[in-house]
Amino acid sequence: MSKPLTGRVAVITGASSGIGEATAEHLAGLGASVAVLARRADRLSDLVALIEKDGGTALAIAADVTDVAAVREAAGQVAAAFGAADLLFNNAGVMLPAPIDELATDQWQQQIDLNITGLMNVIGAFVPQLVQAGRERGVADLINTSSIGAQNPYPNFAVYCATKAYVTQLSKQMRADLGPKNVRVAAIEPGFTTTELQSHVTNAGISDWLEGAKTQLEWLTPGDIAATVGFIASLPRRVNMQQITVMPTGQA
Numbered sequence: 001m002s003k004p005l006t007g008r009v010a011v012i013t014g015a016s017s018g019i020g021e022a023t024a025e026h027l028a029g030l031g032a033s034v035a036v037l038a039r040r041a042d043r044l045s046d047l048v049a050l051i052e053k054d055g056g057t058a059l060a061i062a063a064d065v066t067d068v069a070a071v072r073e074a075a076g077q078v079a080a081a082f083g084a085a086d087l088l089f090n091n092a093g094v095m096l097p098a099p100i101d102e103l104a105t106d107q108w109q110q111q112i113d114l115n116i117t118g119l120m121n122v123i124g125a126f127v128p129q130l131v132q133a134g135r136e137r138g139v140a141d142l143i144n145t146s147s148i149g150a151q152n153p154y155p156n157f158a159v160y161c162a163t164k165a166y167v168t169q170l171s172k173q174m175r176a177d178l179g180p181k182n183v184r185v186a187a188i189e190p191g192f193t194t195t196e197l198q199s200h201v202t203n204a205g206i207s208d209w210l211e212g213a214k215t216q217l218e219w220l221t222p223g224d225i226a227a228t229v230g231f232i233a234s235l236p237r238r239v240n241m242q243q244i245t246v247m248p249t250g251q252a
């Protein structure tokens, strides 16, 4: 029996851990050929081996999405290996909360460079392929990872949350450009999800707060978000989920 994403070509950024890794495995299980992007080549090779062992098709591309030339080259590699991408899960991101008066300008810039500029680099490089796929195959998907932080205020997370508000708003705007070209655009806004994201936090007080939150409620798993991506991409082509917030049941 054919799987729902058989014949589709998916690109997943931030695929070396967490949500991206789980989504690559899930989409491959649904029948898509998957190109997995991140900087850690060893993690990507392991992921490709796992997917292939399960009968899937995968390609590892080690690239830094803040490097526009590297992302353009990655887009060429995907097209050469699989043909035009028709599902982009634009997911690489970093969260570095800190009180604003600490003036952690390097960390502000890191978040802006990856969560905004990196995300845009990937969109710019892959939109021509999505549009081509929309024209030739009738449907393509651009799915961006935002955050519940795009909606709700959290003390010390203002810069991160603002980058994610950009992602949600950009997704809404891009739907107007791409919808008429058969490219659906969606933003997924996860709440607390157990991944490596929190391990990069350098502020001890905020790390403790996050660790405390883990003991107070059951966090989402990366697989919960992967299932959401698979759901969005498997819908009939007339249906575009514009924005989905996925929360742990216990998170207010």
Ligand code: NDP
Pocket (backbone or CB within 6 Å): 013, 014, 015, 016, 017, 018, 019, 020, 037, 038, 039, 040, 041, 043, 063, 064, 065, 066, 091, 092, 093, 094, 095, 114, 118, 145, 146, 147, 148, 189, 190, 191, 192, 193, 194, 195, 196, 197, 198
């Ligand atoms: P992880 O830290 O596990 O994953 C982040 C991924 O981004 C890694 O694969 C990392 O790989 C990749 N990455 C980081 N920098 C770059 C770069 N410059 N170029 C290419 N890839 C890069 O965290 P999550 O899985 O949680 O994060 C995925 C997305 O989900 C992020 O956008 C995050 O903001 C969002 N999110 C997460 C939530 C959570 O609670 N976990 C909640 C809401 C949103 P590598 O280091 O190998 O490059």
